[in-house]
Amino acid sequence: MDSRSPDGGARRALAESWTVSKDGLRYTFKLRKGITFHDGTAIERQIDPDHPFSKLGKYPFANYNFGNVKAVEVVDPSTVEFVLKEPRASFLAVLTAGAASVVSPTAVKKFGADYALQPVGTGPFKYVSWDRGQRVVLEKNARYWRYPVKIDRVVYRPIVEDQARLTELLTGSLDVIVGVPPDFVGQLEANARVTLLKQVGAHVWYLGINNQKKPFDDKRVRQALNYAVNKDAIVRDVLKGTGSLSRGPVLPATWGAEPMLKPYPFDPERARKLLAEAGYPNGFSTSLWVPESGSGMQSPVAMSTVIQSNLKAVGVTVALQTMEWGAYLAKLRTKEQELFALSWMAGNEDPDMVMYPLLHSSQWTPTGPNRALYKNARFDEVLHQARLTTDQGKRAEFYREAQRILVDDPPWIFIDHEIQTAAHAKRVQGLKLHPSFDLRVETISLK
Structure with missing residues (x-):
């Protein structure tokens, strides 16, 4: 009903206007009149108040987006209201995603489970x-x-x-x-x-680390890996300027970014010292899973080869294992990964759309995309509090604290944001x- 504007925010689409209640629980949309789906069905009166949002649990990503919806209420033929179980300040951003597209109920009834093969919308x-x-x-x-x-x-x-x-x-x-x-x-x-x-774009490429496996359960080891990798060289020599250096998951210069955040510098000596403090003065051996290609993956094999070389220089021997994209994603659900190359396209600059799914402990794979199996109690609480207020200034304060936590307790090796x-x-x-x-x-x- 709303869509992504050219700056990544929400703009009016099928909804000509909307309001949000003071408690952040009710989102009321006024629909445009006279719009029809591609099959001729009028959009008015077509919102289904009996949509089974309570049954989304078996669809993890659908549950992440819409599991917080308590009810959909049709106020009149041109007005619909979403009632949430608890406030979620990023709900408008959720509704700009493709998963929230309004589809023709006539087509859904006609094609049933095959609807995805015969999509009918209202677009151009x-x-x-x-x-x-x-x-x-x-x-x-x-x-x-x-x-x-x-x-x-x-x-x-x-x-x-x-x-x-x-x-x-x-x-x-x-x-x-x-x-x-x-x-x-x-x-x-x-x-x-x-x-x-x-x-x-709203993208981040990272070298994921299984935070639940030794030796990676020690944050000093994860810090060491961040110091060991020459991110500037990857951006300059492999990506040839088609990436910008990452300080964390949030896109720099956006409203929720921490402007004082500094990227981990390339410091192999500091990396060796941290490894020694953690009990690995001679390093260790591990594996790195890499997809041959994939959505948003830039140049995964070339980038991972540089990382492999950088880690070798501080005593960490890495065995590279490349896989086809589909098989790779399936294997990540096993929780057997040690190091893995991955990226995320949030679709929106709202920090909730990248930090919550990728790093909140409720989103551990296989039911969510937190494939690093990261868990930090304060980080979880800060993200939750940021969802409960619709004041963007207060939300930004929470997200800036969250980013500072991730520098001290890094879940990944932060690499770049794709241009x-x-x-x-x-x-x-x-x-x-x-x-x-x-x-x-x-x-x-x-x-």
């Missing part, structure tokens, strides 16, 4: 077909309510091999590519036939990158 493009592993085809929604859509058809093609993606763009077979590999950035910047776009890159043919006009890393094509026209 309508679903046409999906050839698995090959392409998704969309066509213009002539009745789109926000503004006229300027292109008739969009074809999305997954092309995993970097050189093939670049070649198809330069030969005119593709109009837009995303995730431009660092090695190709300079070439595209110098090419007069294409335009290269760059923007920092998202995309390249497009000169005939493409109006393409803008979005902080969520969503590829938004509704503003595009062709020259």
Whole structure:
């Protein structure tokens, strides 16, 4: 009902306005009138007050987003109210996510469990077909309510091999590519036939550490690993400027970031000293799981190879194990990982959307994405308190304390925030990158 604005916040979409009660428990939305789904169903009267939010427990990520919803109340055909079990200040941010999209109840009844294969929404493009592993085809929604859509058809093609993606763009077979590999950035910047776009997004790349396994249950060891890794060299030499140095999970220069936070410096001698204090003067051996590729993963093998070398220099011998993305995510649910490379695209600059799912102890894998199995009682309490107030200034104070906790008690090795890159043919006009890393094509026209 609301959507992500170009700065990552919430903006009016199917809801023309909303209010939040003083106690933070009721979110009331006024729906726009006259809007229809792609199948012609009117959006008014279509909110289901009997939605089984109480049954989301078996769907961990759905439960994370909507498990706090106590009820949905239809006030009148154009007014709907979400009632929460307890305040959650980031609830508007949750409703901007794809998981909160309003879908046609007519289509849900028609397709049942196969609805995901025949999606029907209200957006600028309508679903046409999906050839698995090959392409998704969309066509213009002539009745789109926000503004006229300027292109008739969009074809999305997954092309995993970097050189093939670049070649198809330069030969005119593709109009837009995303995730431009660092090695190709300079070439595209110098090419007069294409335009290269760059923007920092709500993303963090980290080297996860299983906080429950020895020797990583000792924070001195985790601190040592942070001192041992040359993050500047990774950003400069591997990412070639397509990443910005990370101080923690929160994107710098956003409202919840701690401005005084300093990244761990590259200090191998300090790393060796901490390892000795923790009882490992000669280091130790461990394993590092790495996906071959994956959503938001930048250059995981190259980045992890540098980390492996850095850790070797302070006495930590690391065995690299690479895996296919799907198998990798499944293996992380086993809790057998020691070190692992991963990233997170929060979709929004609200700190709750990155710190809570990744690091609150209630979100331990396999029921949540806290794959580091991190637990810090004060950190948990600070995150909880930040959810209970809608005053952004007070929330920022809580989140700044939380970030200071993570520096002293690091759950990961903090590496970088990706600078998202995309390249497009000169005939493409109006393409803008979005902080969520969503590829938004509704503003595009062709020259």
